[in-house]
Amino acid sequence: MLYKELAELYRRLEKTTLKTLKTRFVADFLKKVEDEELLEIVPYLILGKVFPDWDERELGVGEKLLIKAVAMATGINAEWIENSVKDTGDLGESVALALQKRKQRSFFGQPLTIKRVYKTLVKVAETTGEGSQDRKxxxxxxxxxxxxxxxxxxxxxxxxxxxxxxxxxxLLRDAIAEAFRVKPELVERAYMLTSDFGFVTKIAKLEGNEGLSKVTIQIGKPIKPMLAQMAANVREALVEMGGEAEFEIKYDGARVQVHKDGDKVIIYSRRLENVTKSIPEVVERIKKSIKPEKAIVEGELVAVGEGGRPRPFQYVLRRFRRKYNIQEMIEKIPLELNLFDVLYVDGENLIDTPFIERRKKLESIVEVNQWIKVAENLITKSPEEAEEFYHKALDMGHEGLMAKRLDSVYEPGNRGKKWLKIKPTMENLDLVIIGAEWGEGRRAHVLSSFLLGAYDPGTGTFVPVGKVGSGFTDEDLVEFTKMLKPLIKKEKGKFVEIEPKVVIEVTYQEIQKSPKYESGFALRFPRYVALREDKSPEDADTLERIAQLYELQERMKAGKR
Structure with missing residues (x-):
């Protein structure tokens, strides 16, 4: 299948904003893919990726190397291509211009196929060591x-x-369902269990609904995490749970999913990225602490400070990002793993098992030590006992509590009321940067104010909920400008429209109803807290989530009155 056909799909997708039309375009393209190997490749290329997020391979190619490659291929000066980007605002467009103006062509050139493009990019990702940049x-x-x-x-x-x-x-999930006339809910379920669109597409085409309904957990393919909503207090949580609940400490760390297969251990972040290599000491501890040969468990990695007190979760993210001098970071930022769920043990899928039974199973398979623990918990019907446990968690330096229904099954990717978070303050929001403004004076060369968006499933777009300009250091603004410049789609005066890729955490005084923004909501006094590299735009807070938090905020206000 020619790569030009895929490029034409990209062009058509870029020219329309209608979600239904985009879905039909993708579905029509998927129908044309006959080759089974391509079925597993094409979905990620349609998303603009080469590998799933959980695949640890990276291309490792920046703008400079790419421009150099285009210059080598076309005979066009690299400086001309760089200058062209200032006019087009998009390196892709500038590459197209360079190819139009090329001074040389290969005598033995052949049309690009999707397979050739993919296999070459795999080679690029797997090229390492001395001289790797030249080979790439x-x-x-x-x-x-x-x-x-x-x-x-x-x-x-x-x-x-x-x-x-x-x-x-x-959109890709909907397109798979439309292309192969399968039930959207079965596509959703299969993807939530495997996080692998290539695998799901192949099953949908070759085996239909019957094949999708049989998809189950696979070690080495991360499961979309079950999520929680907020509760105003422990009493509200107990009522929601039916009068009795399991309360466990909510740690201020980074959520991880651990896959153990004998001596092989893979650790995925909340974003389902493979972070195994950055935390080798945790891998070795897991091998000794988790008894079954095969298991999938979930927990919270916490950075430990003086006296065993937890440090903010950003310390764990620093560990995830580190690729060199890892031993030094092990000593500087020691990590403790607090396990809270088990999803799979030695061939047994446990996601449909009630939570109370999963908890007992978890306790039976973990050898607890200084660094690997089972989350401290309390099962109670008493609001007073739960309140006491809540304050104990806060006094220990943790965020608060999680409340879980004893009979709740594990629902991958779902944010329901079977799990609830209880914290002393309103929940911070994880939002996507969708626009920015250039600064003034000494900040004239950096982006200094950012328009934040929440995902609206109804329109398939990110809708604005406010601007944030406080909480950033000068160094932060320089880094954000470098990060966001390649994502600029349009410029109008000082304002730039940004491709929704970067997620940040913000705190705020309150959520207000507002006619100013398309979302209908506005954040009052938002302040930057952290870059959420552990979250993709799909993991950020939705418009529905903001509406829920607004209602919770109003209930909390009413309770105080």
Whole structure:
């Protein structure tokens, strides 16, 4: 199948904003894919990716190397390509221009196929060691040498992760269901259990509803985490839970999912990225502490400070990001793993098992030690006991409590009321940067105010809920400008529209109803807290979530009165 056909799909997707039309375009394309190997490749390419997020392979190609490859392939000066970006605002467009103006072509060139593009990019990702940059350069130059302008444009965007066609996970799920006439809920379930669109697409086409209904947990493929809503207090949580609940400490750490298969251990972040290599000491502890040969467990990694007090979760993210001098970081930021759920043990899928039984199973398979623990908990019907436990958790330096229904099954990817969070303050929000403004004076060369968006499933877009400009250091603004510049879609005066890729955590005084923003809500006095590299835009808070928090806020106000 020619890569040009995929490039044409990208072009059509980019030209329409209608979600229904985008879904039909993707569905029609998927129907045309006959090759089984391509069925597993194409869904991720449609998303503008080469690998699933949980695959630890990375292309490791920046703008400079890509420009150098295009210059080598076309004979066009690299400086001309760089200057062109200032006019086009998009390196993909500039690559297309360079390919139009090229001074040289390969004598033995052949049209690009999707398989050739994919296999070359795999080679790029797997090229390491001495001389790896030169080898990557040659692989990429060979692709661009045979690329037509439209192919070069989208190939460049794929390599840099800036596709901009408006296709997110939800749209792809709908397109798979439409293409192969299968039930959307079965596509959703299969994806939640495997986080693998390639696998799900292949099953949907070849085996239909029957095949999708049989999809189950697989070690090595992360499961979308079950999520929680907020409760105003422990009494409200107990009522919601039916009068009795399991309360456990809510740790201020980073949620992880651990897959153990004999001596092989893989650890995924909340975003389902493979972080195993960055925390080798945790891997070794898990091998000794988790008794079954095969298991999938969930927990919270907490950075431990002086006296065993927890440190903010950003310390754990620093560990995840570190690729070099890891031993030094092990000593600087020791990590403690607090396990709270088990989903799979030695061939037994436990997600449909009631929580109270999963908890007992978890306690039976973990050898607790200084660094691997089972989350401290309390099962009670008494609001007074729960309140006492809540204050104990806060006094220990933790965030608060989780409340869980004793009979709740594990619902991958669902944010329901079977799990509730109880904290002393309103929940911070994780929102996506969708726009920004250039600063003034000494900040004239950096982006200094950011428009925040929440996902609206009804329209498939991110809708604005406010601007944040406080909480950033000068160093933060320099880093955010570097990060966001390649994602700029349009500029109008000082304002720039940003591709929704970057998630940040913000705190705020309250949520207000507002006619100013399309969302209908506005954050009062929002303040930047942290960059959430552990979350993708799909994991950020939705418009529905903000509406729920607004209602919770009003209930809390009424309770105080």
């Amino acid at each position: 350069l040659k692989y990429l130059a060979n692709l661009f040498m045979d690329a037509e302008p439209i192919e070069g444009k989208y190939l460049a965007r794929t390599i840099l992760g800036t596709m901009r066609t408006g296709v997110a996970e939800g």
